[in-house]
Amino acid sequence: MVRRHRTVGCRGHCRSSSIAISRSRRGSGFRNGGHRSRSGTAVPAVPANPGLTTWFHGTPPPTAANGTSCHETNRITVFVLQIADLNRPIPSAVFDLVFLETLILHKTNFTGQIPHSITNLSHLKFLDLSWNHLSGDIPSFLSQLNNLETIELSFNNFTGSIPPSLSQLQNLSGLFLGRNKLTGxxxxxxxxxxxxxxxxxxxxxxxxxxxxxxxxxxxxxxxxxxxxxxxxxxxxxxxxxxxxxxxxxxxxxxxxxxxxxxxxxxxxxxxxxxxxxxxxxxxxxxxxxxxxxxxxxxxxxxxxxxxxxxxxxxxxxxxxxxxxxxxxxxxxxx
CATH class of the missing domain: 3.80.10.10 (Ribonuclease Inhibitor)
Incomplete structure (x- = not known):
């Protein structure tokens, strides 16, 4: 059953690090460490990001599996969007969620390049932008995200050479660049x-x-x-x-x-x-x-x-x- 939420944030049933799933299909949920929603003691809501709220409320189809997860400090630390046909660049509002540790935009048909504003996500550990239509070079500025442990960019249209600067990520233990058009x-x-x-x-x-x-x-x-x-x-x-x-x-x-x-x-x-x-x-x-x-x-x-x-x-x-x-x-x- 589809459940609709007016905002994206820790509103409603939150406890510790879990948060409700928005517009999810039965059986779908978070990938790689996310959580399903549970009943629990309500905590104060995080102020909604207006750009992200508008985008979520009006854009994704009911087939999308969306979700966020809040830390006990009420900061959004996980953002998941899977299986959607959006055909647009990644909304800039995503990169205003500066406390994100996990960002998964998988099979969403996002287009365009990875914007420099992703460097706002200084806490990011897990980045999954796989199975989209992203293009251009794999940006060297990803090496500024010092906490990254996994980069998953497979099944896109990235071109050019692989930036040597990725080796500067001392915590990186997984690099997935398959099924692109990389050269060099x-x-x-x-x-x-x-x-x-x-x-x-x-x-x-x-x-x-x-x-x-x-x-x-x-x-x-x-x-x-x-x-x-x-x-x-x-x-x-x-x-x-x-x-x-x-x-x-x-x-x-x-x-x-x-x-x-x-x-x-x-x-x-x-x-x-x-x-x-x-x-x-x-x-x-x-x-x-x-x-x-x-x-x-x-x-x-x-x-x-x-x-x-x-x-x-x-x-x-x-x-x-x-x-x-x-x-x-x-x-x-x-």
Whole structure:
């Protein structure tokens, strides 16, 4: 059932960090740490932002899942809008909510560029603007938001190069830029990411050049740079002291001798290297892994597939279209 509220703020049933959901569909709610509304002791209302109130009251369709969340100080700290067909730039009033820690505008068909006024949100930790029609460069001024922990900009129309200044965000542990039109090289400064478990997803772009070797010093647990035009050697991402769980380097122009890789992260579950120019043979170290998925097809590898682990359980499509790989599950070696 659709519930309509005249204002956006801590009005009505608030308790601690929860607030009512406006115009939500049954079953929908907050993503990534938000809360549904609960009954509780009412607290004084936050003065409504006139621009935001007008926009909310008259613009979003009933299919939108909207919500805000208030801190116990009555400051709005979470703003969520999902699944709406707005076809307009992000309203400037959103960036007047200066105490926001979470901003989610997901599948709302917002257009235009990310405005500089987003730097007003100095408390922001989680930014999700995914699945929109945002365009232009990814702005370097995002690095002014020192508290950011996650940046999610996937499925937009961003162009240009990735700003090296993003590495200045010392709390950042997740950067999601996939499914855009980004060009240029991966910044060497990305070696400066120092969070213990870092998620990096930049697939389906037009990135080129070699992945900076200095990035071996960052601690990635997920990296997906598939479907770009990257070349060179990425073997430095592998090693016994790494924490990598998921790695997808498929459909690039990578060239290196895979047989020279001696060790892998014991946590590695997915490794996709298909459609590259990788040579050598499969490393014996793969038998020590509990792999859920391995794909090395469409490369230039030769030699016997090591016996052990889960390597013989995989489909032949995980290995085919190489120069001369052989052994189970492929044909016998001659």
């Amino acid at each position: 090289e991966i910044p060497e400064s990305f070696a400066d990411f120092r969070q213990q478990d870092f998620y990096l997803r930049m697939s389906h772009n037009q990135l080129s050049g070699e992945i900076p070797r200095k990035m071996e010093h960052a601690n990635f647990i997920v990296i997906d740079v598939s479907r770009n035009m990257l070349d060179g050697d990425i073997s430095f991402f592998f090693g016994k002291n790494k924490s990598l769980i998921y790695a997808d380097f498929s459909r690039n122009l990578l060239r290196f001798d895979f047989s020279k890789v001696e060790y892998f992260s014991k946590r590695l579950r997915t490794l996709d290297l298909n459609h590259n120019r990788i040579t050598g043979s499969l490393p014996v170290g793969l038998v020590d892994l509990n792999l859920d998925r391995l794909n090395v097809s469409y490369n230039r590898m030769c030699g016997r597939i090591p016996v052990g682990g889960r390597l013989q359980e995989l489909e032949t499509t995980s290995y085919f279209h190489n120069r001369c790989l052989c052994g189970a599950p492929l044909h016998e070696c001659k």
